[in-house]
Amino acid sequence: METDQSYDHLADEDLVAEIVRSRNALLFGVLYDRYAQRIYNKCYGFARSEAEAQDLTQDVFLHLFLKLPSFKGRSRFSTWVYSLTYNFCVNYVNRDKHRKMADKQVREAEIGDEAAYPEVDEAEILQMRSDKLARAMAALEADDRAILLLKYQDEASVKDIQELMDLGESAVKMRLKRARAKLVEQYRKLP
Amino acid sequence: MSQKNPFKELEKSLLEVPPEMKQKVMSDIATARLMLDIGTLMTYSGPESLEQTLRKRRKKKD
Numbered sequence: 001m002e003t004d005q006s007y008d009h010l011a012d013e014d015l016v017a018e019i020v021r022s023r024n025a026l027l028f029g030v031l032y033d034r035y036a037q038r039i040y041n042k043c044y045g046f047a048r049s050e051a052e053a054q055d056l057t058q059d060v061f062l063h064l065f066l067k068l069p070s071f072k073g074r075s076r077f078s079t080w081v082y083s084l085t086y087n088f089c090v091n092y093v094n095r096d097k098h099r100k101m102a103d104k105q106v107r108e109a110e111i112g113d114e115a116a117y118p119e120v121d122e123a124e125i126l127q128m129r130s131d132k133l134a135r136a137m138a139a140l141e142a143d144d145r146a147i148l149l150l151k152y153q154d155e156a157s158v159k160d161i162q163e164l165m166d167l168g169e170s171a172v173k174m175r176l177k178r179a180r181a182k183l184v185e186q187y188r189k190l191p
Numbered sequence: 192m193s194q195k196n197p198f199k200e201l202e203k204s205l206l207e208v209p210p211e212m213k214q215k216v217m218s219d220i221a222t223a224r225l226m227l228d229i230g231t232l233m234t235y236s237g238p239e240s241l242e243q244t245l246r247k248r249r250k251k252k253d
Contacts, residue, residue, distance in 0.1 A: 025217065025224045032216055040208045054209060055249075061216040062245060065223055066238040130200035137201075153198040 012077035020069050028065055035078075036061075039085050042149070046089035046142055060088050075160040082154045083164040086146035093142040117181035125152070125180060128187055136186040144179035151176060219245055 007015060007030045019027045039060055044053035064084060071080055128136075137145050147165075150156040156164065161172045223241055 023224060023227070025220045028220050029213070029217055032213055036208045036212065036216075037205055038202075040212070041202070041205045044206060050206070054212060057208070057212065058215050058219065058249070059242070059246065062219045062223060062242060065220050066242065126196055128197045130197040133197045134201055149198065152196060153202065 013073055016068055016071055016077060020071075025065075031064075032061060035081055039081070042082060042085050043089055045137075045145070045149075046086075046093055056089060056092060059092075060085050063088055074163050075156065079150070079154055079156045079160055080164065083150060083156070083161075086150060087165075090142040090146050117178045119177065120180040120184050122180070124184060132187060132190050133183075135190055136183055139186045140179070140182055143175075144182055147172075147175050148179050148183060219249075 007018070007027060010018070010030075012031075012034065015027065015030060018024070019031065036057070040053060040057045043056040043060060044050065047053035047056055064081065067084060071077065075083075137148070140148075147161065150161055150164070151158075158169060158172050158176070161167070161176075162169055165172065167175070222245060226241055226244075
């Protein structure tokens with residue numbers, strides 16, 4: 001499927017503004033070309049099969065199209081897209097558990113159990129072997145996986161995550177601390 | 192974090208997106224655009240209704 005190459009030079013943020021302004025569905029194809037592989041692979045990380053990852057990807061792109069007007073440029077567009085993708089995938093994985101990421105009250109209440117998780121040196125995580133890291137990540141809950149990917153793979157700052165997940169600073173730090181502790185625990189279990 | 196980040200290593204062997212995916216996505220977007228333009232679903236819950244409708248339609252096709 002061809003898309004207009006004259007838009008290829010546009011920065012993501014300018015392209016999005018143009019799509020929102022003109023509601024030109026074909027322009028969305030340019031955005032698709034830029035993000036399809038990353039989004040598909042991120043969805044695959046939460047899916048049980050390639051077919052499921054394909055369905056998730058298709059749904060994420062529709063969701064993205066409908067949510068584009070809500071992008072306000074407070075973070076990089078790529079960070080916003082990946083956050084939207086993780087949020088969609090986590091809600092999909094947890095759809096039967098009534099543990100939607102959008103439930104801010106529940107997430108804020110988690111701050112209380114901070115003491116239950118040991119502080120993990122970030123350097124220990126960044127020295128992990130990638131093959132073992134992949135297996136340890138697969139063993140984590142979807143929401144722990146999502147926040148670790150946002151922070152360490154997509155390089156979102158704590159402030160970005162606050163904005164993207166509509167959480168306070170302490171809640172973000174708590175969730176990161178908990179996810180790091182669980183990751184190290186899983187990693188150490190592996191041979 | 193810039194010297195060697197194992198999370199970045201995970202992205203080095205990416206799966207290829209099935210070529211037919213773009214056609215499917217663009218078909219969804221065209222339908223969404225049409226429905227939004229018609230304005231019949233321009234209530235506060237319009238986008239959510241639209242996503243559900245398209246998903247149900249796709250599942251019926253499968």
